[in-house]
Amino acid sequence: MxxxxxxxxxxxxxxxxxxxxxxxxxxxxxxxxxxxxxxxxxxxxxxxxxxxxxxxxxxxxxxxxxxxxxxxxxxxxxxxxxxxxxxxxxxxxxxxxxxxxxxxxxxxxxTPGVTAMLAVAARAGAPLGHDFCAISLSDNLKPWEVITRRLKLVAEAGLVIALYNPISKARPWQLGKAFEILREVLPGTVPVIFGRAAGRPDERITVMPLAEADPGVADMATCVMIGSPETRIIARPNLPDLVYTPRFYAGDSH
CATH class of the missing domain: 3.40.1010.10 (Tetrapyrrole methylase, N-terminal domain)
Structure with missing residues (x-):
């Protein structure tokens, strides 16, 4: 038995x-x-x-x-x-x-569990409110060329992107290169969420525009989320901003 x-x-x-x-x-x-x-x-x-x-x-x-x-x-x-x-x-x-x-x-x-992108999204607001994808930046199990092609294609498709394994001592350059690829496709104003240790005492949630996104903010405990052109930020003077992607697709109308 x-x-x-x-x-x-x-x-x-x-x-x-x-x-x-x-x-x-x-x-x-x-x-x-x-x-x-x-x-x-x-x-x-x-x-x-x-x-x-x-x-x-x-x-x-x-x-x-x-x-x-x-x-x-x-x-x-x-x-x-x-x-x-x-x-x-x-x-x-x-x-x-x-x-x-x-x-x-x-x-x-x-047994299903709460994965990092869901914890980070919950802290930020609702960045996964519309279509999204998850990509691991680690090239241990797939070629870097495959990763870069997928990044470009999903950015062109307008998906919010959650990046797992964004950086490590052995791969200190890949997140910066990923940002370069995404900047060729996406507006520089698209919000980037760095969600480190979401839900733990050492949690740190940082939001910055893609044009200014600094790979040095991330480590292996960070899930990095790149918004789509639809993703918005709601400023709240006395509370953290809310990052969300509307459920409807507005295209070029807004």
Missing amino acids: TGTLFLIGTGPGNPEQMTPEAAHAVEKAEEFFGYFPYLDRLLLRGDQRKIASDNREELDRASAALTRAATGINVAVVSGGDPGVFAMAAAVCEAIEKGPAAWRDIEIVV
């Missing part, structure tokens, strides 16, 4: 932003596989065990968890945000596809 493999998203990091479904899955699991900081967000019982690994070891982590589940252990694979958005659900599916036939008999339970 096999165990169950739960795919859990902790949300952006605020315990209140973890869903009840994910919390119930935590109660059922015996062993937890994940990146160190994500596992540290969980309050586990004494009989529950953490198996931490580096964030670049997704397939090895997935295989290790599946191996344990195949022996009858209930395991959880933990991601930040939502496990299905640039996270471990895809890695587990990939491992199952390539792995032993027995892994296909393991019950897989994916």
Whole structure:
């Protein structure tokens, strides 16, 4: 008899932003596989065990968890945000596809979570009120040329863009290059939201026009959101501005 493999998203990091479904899955699991900081967000019982690994070891982590589940252990694979958005659900599916036939008999339970772009959007107002997309700027798993082509095309299509993995020590230049590409297509007045650690004590939400967008504001804990030509800012003298994208498409009429 096999165990169950739960795919859990902790949300952006605020315990209140973890869903009840994910919390119930935590109660059922015996062993937890994940990146160190994500596992540290969980309050586990004494009989529950953490198996931490580096964030670049997704397939090895997935295989290790599946191996344990195949022996009858209930395991959880933990991601930040939502496990299905640039996270471990895809890695587990990939491992199952390539792995032993027995892994296909393991019950897989994916619990939806609050991903970074939703937390940032909630803090800013409603920038995702109309059509939008999410793109990872990391070129570890896809060529940079693919990323730049997609950026140009979605900007031309008028989509709000949420950028995950915008910058790192190994990739300090890519966000600046992305802004250059977007400036060739979008008005310089389009708002750019830098949402760092949304919902956590060290949260920082910064909004600036694309023409002045500074990649130095971002780090790997930041989700960067670029508005469309439709996105607007409502100034409020005594409160933070509201950034929103209208539900209707006005085109060139406004």
